Amino acid sequence: MSLQLEEVFFRYEDQGPWVLEGISLEIPRGSTLGIAGGTGSGKTTLLMHLNGLLLPQKGRLLVDGEDPHDPHLSRQKRAARRRWLRRHVGLVFQYPENQLFEETVEKDIAFGPKNLGLPEAEIQARVERSMAALGLSFDLKGRSPFQLSGGQMRRVAVAGVLAMEPEVLVLDEPTAGLDPLGRQELLQLLLTWKKDHPLRTIIYVSHRMDEMALLAERLVVIHRGKIVAQGPPARLFLQEDLFRWGLEPPPTAQLLLGLKTRGLEAQVDRLDPREVALAIARARQKGAPCGKA
Ligand SMILES: Nc1ncnc2c1ncn2[C@@H]1O[C@H](COP(=O)(O)OP(=O)(O)OP(=O)(O)O)[C@@H](O)[C@H]1O
Numbered sequence: 660m661s662l663q664l665e666e667v668f669f670r671y672e673d674q675g676p677w678v679l680e681g682i683s684l685e686i687p688r689g690s691t692l693g694i695a696g697g698t699g700s701g702k703t704t705l706l707m708h709l710n711g712l713l714l715p716q717k718g719r720l721l722v723d724g725e726d727p728h729d730p731h732l733s734r735q736k737r738a739a740r741r742r743w744l745r746r747h748v749g750l751v752f753q754y755p756e757n758q759l760f761e762e763t764v765e766k767d768i769a770f771g772p773k774n775l776g777l778p779e780a781e782i783q784a785r786v787e788r789s790m791a792a793l794g795l796s797f798d799l800k801g802r803s804p805f806q807l808s809g810g811q812m813r814r815v816a817v818a819g820v821l822a823m824e825p826e827v828l829v830l831d832e833p834t835a836g837l838d839p840l841g842r843q844e845l846l847q848l849l850l851t852w853k854k855d856h857p858l859r860t861i862i863y864v865s866h867r868m869d870e871m872a873l874l875a876e877r878l879v880v881i882h883r884g885k886i887v888a889q890g891p892p893a894r895l896f897l898q899e900d901l902f903r904w905g906l907e908p909p910p911t912a913q914l915l916l917g918l919k920t921r922g923l924e925a926q927v928d929r930l931d932p933r934e935v936a937l938a939i940a941r942a943r944q945k946g947a948p949c950g951k952a
């Protein structure tokens with residue numbers, strides 16, 4: 660499924676300031692898109708347009724080229740398209756564990772598939788597939804989600820969205836509040852999920868640029884409701900001043916920028932610490948500018 664926003668405007672209050680101000684964005688099928696921006700820049704508001712929770716007040720959303728909110732469609736048809744959109748664009752909210760409510764982990768993960776009216780065997784298969792994808796032991800099935808650690812609760816919440824088998828997985832700061840290991844593990848699990856499902860799309864919101872470097876093919880920066888920069892993360896980190904938008908480039912990018920001001924110009928494809936270290940080591944050996952890693 661491809662998604663496209665065309666000149667989307669949105670505000671929460673009639674006469675208030677625009678929270679989204681002319682957002683145009685293409686999200687092709689199978690892509691991995693990062694969305695970054697400071698607090699209050701409009702990221703969550705933007706995500707809520709992607710699965711039809713919010714409707715553009717100007718501009719439109721296109722899903723595979725068609726507008727699910729097209730006013731020319733009958734009310735029933737629009738409602739059906741919106742239901743379809745919610746089902747296929749799975750949104751993991753900020754702090755999703757706050758929305759766990761069932762007595763057991765299994766029931767919580769099964770909640771979405773059950774609502775789809777799937778047969779019991781298929782629900783079971785989906786619960787197990789998504790638990791495995793999130794690295795959750797099946798022993799946890801009968802446990803209350805409220806007896807789990809924060810990191811496990813987060814994984815159960817993400818597994819509940821994965822069990823819907825969304826074509827587009829949208830995650831709003833999924834690693835917020837996790838410790839470094841929990842963050843790394845969740846990122847690796849998402850990368851593996853993406854590798855196993857190359858035609859599915861991930862849209863990932865984070866303040867953390869090191870995560871963007873690892874995960875996103877393309878990064879979009881929003882500031883006060885407008886897109887101010889986009890491109891491959893490594894390029895943006897090295898060419899743009901992210902601080903002015905309330906963001907901090909990852910340490911690897913800051914290191915490379917520091918070396919550049921001292922005459923060492925490195926061109927790395929990825930800001931992976933090992934690649935960067937290799938490029939610097941080679942440059943030092945040669946006593947010349949850093950080569951491509
Ligand atoms: N329900 C609401 N009613 C009124 N204003 C809102 C509502 N939700 C968000 N806003 C305002 O819209 C703007 C954008 O908020 P949004 O939550 O989209 O930002 P964000 O980029 O996700 O921020 P954060 O990084 O803190 O999660 C903010 O100024 C916020 O105060």
Ligand SMILES: [Mg+2]
Binds near residue numbers: 703704
């Ligand atoms: Mg937000």
